[in-house]
Amino acid sequence: MDDANFAGAAGGSMSIDVDKVSEELRIRPQIYIRLITSFASSLSGKMKALNEALESNDTDQMRMILHEIKGTAANLRLQSLLRAEDVMHVAVKGGEAQKQLYKYFADLSAESVKLQQYVNKEFNPDND
């Protein structure tokens, strides 16, 4: 897995090399598109649940939601989302202050929105 699969550091533009990732995973490109579209549409619910867990400072719940995002983002080679998830996950595990977690949450939210916008634009043009 390398960053070329998914360019798009925080603040940068995003592109997903569907053919390259599909080849690496040995799956059909149309299935990969279907999977990232499905994952992207589920992210707003996950981020909402994560925000609620953050507001109530429920560390176990935060770790569970982050773990789920991590597993799928990693499997789908969504690198910039994965990086933002990892920063928050490490901070939660390390017991960092809630105020700091809000900052990491904002970064992760931004990556999540970026992915959803990209997917809508590239794969669901009717929904853009």
Add this chain to the structure above:
Amino acid sequence: MYKILIVDDNFENRQLLAEILREVAECDFAATGRECVEAYNLSLQNKSRYNLILLDIELPEVNGLEILGKIRESEKTAGIPLGEGIPIIIVTAYEKRFTEAYDKGCDDYILKPIDTELLLKKIADLMEKSGQE
């Protein structure tokens, strides 16, 4: 074609695994520990056993390692020696729980992100080892 039970609470992960395995296996799905046990028991009743289970750790209700323990316990009760039961590969994003998983009786352990080549090799090796080629 093998018959494989994929146990993962995440829809995209289940579908990804099924797609990776499409040329070697027909897959059933379970999204919770309870569904896994039900599917496993049903396969035994119908004499249509799974060749393999791919089992995530983080599951609602009952986690994957508890499910693994329950399956090995039921095999032990049925007189099946350890190592001769249904092959189970743990598929997880947890990097540090492999000791616990092997203690509970898993046959192999693979980390997310899934490496397709490695997964297919592990399955082929297990099928050969268990005489299910």
